[in-house]
Amino acid sequence: EVQVVESGGGLVQPGGSLRLSCAASGFTVSSALVSWFRQAPGKEREGIAIISTGGRNTYIADSVKGRFTVSQDNAKSTVYLQMNSLKVEDTAMYYCASDWRGGSVYGANNYRNWGQGTQVTVSS
Numbered sequence: 775e776v777q778v779v780e781s782g783g784g785l786v787q788p789g790g791s792l793r794l795s796c797a798a799s800g801f802t803v804s805s806a807l808v809s810w811f812r813q814a815p816g817k818e819r820e821g822i823a824i825i826s827t828g829g830r831n832t833y834i835a836d837s838v839k840g841r842f843t844v845s846q847d848n849a850k851s852t853v854y855l856q857m858n859s860l861k862v863e864d865t866a867m868y869y870c871a872s873d874w875r876g877g878s879v880y881g882a883n884n885y886r887n888w889g890q891g892t893q894v895t896v897s898s
Contacts, residue, residue: 776800776887778808778870783892786860794855794892796870804828804848807874810855811882812866812894819869821880823855833879838864860896867891 782794796808807826813819823844824833832844841860846853853870871885878884 776873778872778887778889780868780870780889780892783868783894785895785897787898788860788862788896790860790896791856791858792860792894794857794868794870794894796853796855796889798851798853798870798872801872803846803851803853806872807879808846808853809871809874809879809885810844810853811869811871812864813869813891814863814866817866819882820866821878821882824879825853835880857894860894862896865894865896867893 777799779797786792809821810823811819811821822835822838823842825844825846829846834842841858843856869891870889873886875884875886
């Protein structure tokens with residue numbers, strides 16, 4: 775069974791950092807494209823980070839560029855999202871997605887497999 779499970783969310787103060795994990799099973803992370811999305815209340819799901827080709831190719835959305843990075847550990851079959859200099863507007867549910875079926879890598883409709891999400895709240 776193809777599955778991704780997110781963890782690492784929580785409450786953090788503005789300017790703080792968090793590292794989210796996406797543990798994958800049922801497929802080989804080293805040969806897959808895995809993405810991070812987030813969705814704030816009342817807003818559309820936004821693609822923010824993509825990693826592929828065993829970690830050699832990464833893409834970061836402009837909205838988080840310079841603050842977020844994506845990486846993976848193939849041995850642990852896990853993809854990470856390192857979030858630094860967090861802002862209140864980063865508050866959202868963060869999701870990991872896999873099984874991309876083509877089209878825009880930032881399009882939520884283009885992924886078949888989703889995790890349950892992990893909540894990130896940035897607040898003082």
